[in-house]
Amino acid sequence: MQWGQIKTLFILSFLVLDLFLLQQFLTKQEDASIGTIDEGSMFEESPAEDNVSISDDVPQEAPEVDFLIASLSEFSQSQLDRIGELEGQRAEVYGSELLVSTFEEPVSLGQSEESINEAVSEHVPFSDQYSYWGWNESEDRLLFFQTTDSRTVYFNPAGVLMIEVEDGRMTGYQMSQLREDEDENSDQRELLDPRDVIDILYEEREISSGDEITNMKVGYHSAAGFEPTQVFAPIWKVTVNDEEDLFLNAVTGEGQLLDLEEEDFIGDTSEYFQELISDNQQDIFSNEEEVGEEENNSDE
Numbered sequence: 001m002q003w004g005q006i007k008t009l010f011i012l013s014f015l016v017l018d019l020f021l022l023q024q025f026l027t028k029q030e031d032a033s034i035g036t037i038d039e040g041s042m043f044e045e046s047p048a049e050d051n052v053s054i055s056d057d058v059p060q061e062a063p064e065v066d067f068l069i070a071s072l073s074e075f076s077q078s079q080l081d082r083i084g085e086l087e088g089q090r091a092e093v094y095g096s097e098l099l100v101s102t103f104e105e106p107v108s109l110g111q112s113e114e115s116i117n118e119a120v121s122e123h124v125p126f127s128d129q130y131s132y133w134g135w136n137e138s139e140d141r142l143l144f145f146q147t148t149d150s151r152t153v154y155f156n157p158a159g160v161l162m163i164e165v166e167d168g169r170m171t172g173y174q175m176s177q178l179r180e181d182e183d184e185n186s187d188q189r190e191l192l193d194p195r196d197v198i199d200i201l202y203e204e205r206e207i208s209s210g211d212e213i214t215n216m217k218v219g220y221h222s223a224a225g226f227e228p229t230q231v232f233a234p235i236w237k238v239t240v241n242d243e244e245d246l247f248l249n250a251v252t253g254e255g256q257l258l259d260l261e262e263e264d265f266i267g268d269t270s271e272y273f274q275e276l277i278s279d280n281q282q283d284i285f286s287n288e289e290e291v292g293e294e295e296n297n298s299d300e
Helices: 003-044 077-084 112-125 192-202 260-280 287-300
Strands: 068-074 087-092 098-108 131-135 142-150 159-168 171-174 178-180 214-219 231-240 244-251 284-286
Touching: 077 087, 077 284, 087 287, 098 112, 098 159, 098 260, 112 131, 112 142, 112 171, 131 159, 131 260, 142 178, 142 260, 159 260, 192 214, 192 244, 284 287
Parallel strands: none
Antiparallel strands: 068 178, 068 231, 087 098, 087 284, 098 171, 131 142, 142 159, 159 171, 214 231, 231 244
16 A cells, blocks of 8 residues: 555544544533523522412511611619519529529429410519520520510520520529610611512522421621620521521621521520629629518518
């Protein structure tokens, strides 16, 4: 065979190989394009189209809510007077800021939210300023969060009622309270509408097909939970399927999901309270001292 024929054969062979590789490349490109289009169509689908239902209890519009500026508050003299009259429990106030009480006999709670609220209302002073959050059975704690202007301040150690539970009965509690700084200028901003919040949760895959948004309400939260003075931003609390709560920064342009965990909050708050107790051993108000003084006065 002549060299020219060999050369031509090599050229044809490489040409066939190039055509084969080109075909393989174009096929892969086409498959990738189809996958991108399919993925994009998933994100373009709305929650309603993906069978996410919305309860009638969900508001249609966002309310007008100011930012809240508040700080850990001391108990007033009238509050101390009421604490001094408590019976059936040993109550102590540390540094005028933290109320710690232990019941002489455990108090039955019941299982329903209604019975829990009734028991707490009867035995814990100022509990009407707090909203029941839930019973964390792994930590044996009931959590109540302080409210202001009918809005709940979620997961803040400076505004919480934390009740100790043993065998389904209250054994004691700790209480801190926030005071709004009315002299400070509040800042009102436009909040995300409920539909925008639902869209964000859907895009973040926090809700999916078949879920129901059963409730939504605006509350407050501060990332600086242990600072003396805090700025509380409005947040949306979104309840899914009546069992899971999701939190989202409610300010337009934010849309940030908040990671709020009960166990972490209980642990951090317990440590914070223990520090307040340790730092205020010389500044304790006790209802037992008040009772002792009254008995001495009556003897005289």
